[in-house]
Amino acid sequence: DAGITQSPRYKITETGRQVTLMCHQTWSHSYMFWYRQDLGHGLRLIYYSAAADITDKGEVPDGYVVSRSKTENFPLTLESATRSQTSVYFCATNRGRKETQYFGPGTRLLVL
Amino acid sequence: GIQVEQSPPDLILQEGANSTLRCNFSDSVNNLQWFHQNPWGQLINLFYIPSGTKQNGRLSATTVATERYSLLYISSSQTTDSGVYFCAVQFNNDMRFGAGTRLTVKP
Numbered sequence: 001d002a003g004i005t006q007s008p009r010y011k012i013t014e015t016g017r018q019v020t021l022m023c024h025q026t027w028s029h030s031y032m033f034w035y036r037q038d039l040g041h042g043l044r045l046i047y048y049s050a051a052a053d054i055t056d057k058g059e060v061p062d063g064y065v066v067s068r069s070k071t072e073n074f075p076l077t078l079e080s081a082t083r084s085q086t087s088v089y090f091c092a093t094n095r096g097r098k099e100t101q102y103f104g105p106g107t108r109l110l111v112l
Numbered sequence: 113g114i115q116v117e118q119s120p121p122d123l124i125l126q127e128g129a130n131s132t133l134r135c136n137f138s139d140s141v142n143n144l145q146w147f148h149q150n151p152w153g154q155l156i157n158l159f160y161i162p163s164g165t166k167q168n169g170r171l172s173a174t175t176v177a178t179e180r181y182s183l184l185y186i187s188s189s190q191t192t193d194s195g196v197y198f199c200a201v202q203f204n205n206d207m208r209f210g211a212g213t214r215l216t217v218k219p
């Protein structure tokens with residue numbers, strides 16, 4: 001049972017390039033989330049999705065785009081990467097709205 | 113948005129000691145969860161605890177929703193307990209994390 005997988009695990013890119021981070025879950029959980037973790041800020045919610053084709057903004061959505069055409073996938077796209085988007089990105093899922101949250105292993109992104 | 117404050121920010125213990133971590137939040141919430149981030153960066157859910165008390169081995173948690181705080185108790189600490197402990201609260205679908213308590217357990 002793979003649970004939640006994220007790819008790539010590490011990524012180096014340059015300012016202005018488009019980058020897509022992938023999140024895949026095998027549990028058929030309804031809810032999926034994207035967070036970024038930076039020193040001094042803890043984890044901050046970027047976007048979340050309550051079901052396929054339903055997405056909404058979190059605390060820090062600017063510069064990011066998400067989609068969810070299938071229940072199991074929730075890609076996060078940085079349309080034009082900036083240095084301030086250097087961070088560790090975590091994907092998470094809940095089976096339902098008021099349920100335990102499970103995290104993927106994270107993707108370390110460096111924008112040069 | 114909801115504010116989440118955790119204390120203390122840092123905690124150093126000798127193996128075998130007990131500790132209490134606190135999480136205060138500024139508004140009514142739908143649920144509250146505690147997570148442990150190990151030194152390799154992995155986030156593990158410890159408790160889903162919108163109210164009441166739960167125990168899991170050496171760890172227990174209590175949330176008093178009416179007074180807007182939660183406590184995480186670690187008894188007989190072990191070096192493997194080291195890492196950062198996060199409290200996260202949810203209002204509707206918005207999740208907010210505290211800044212964490214960094215725990216170091218020395219052998």
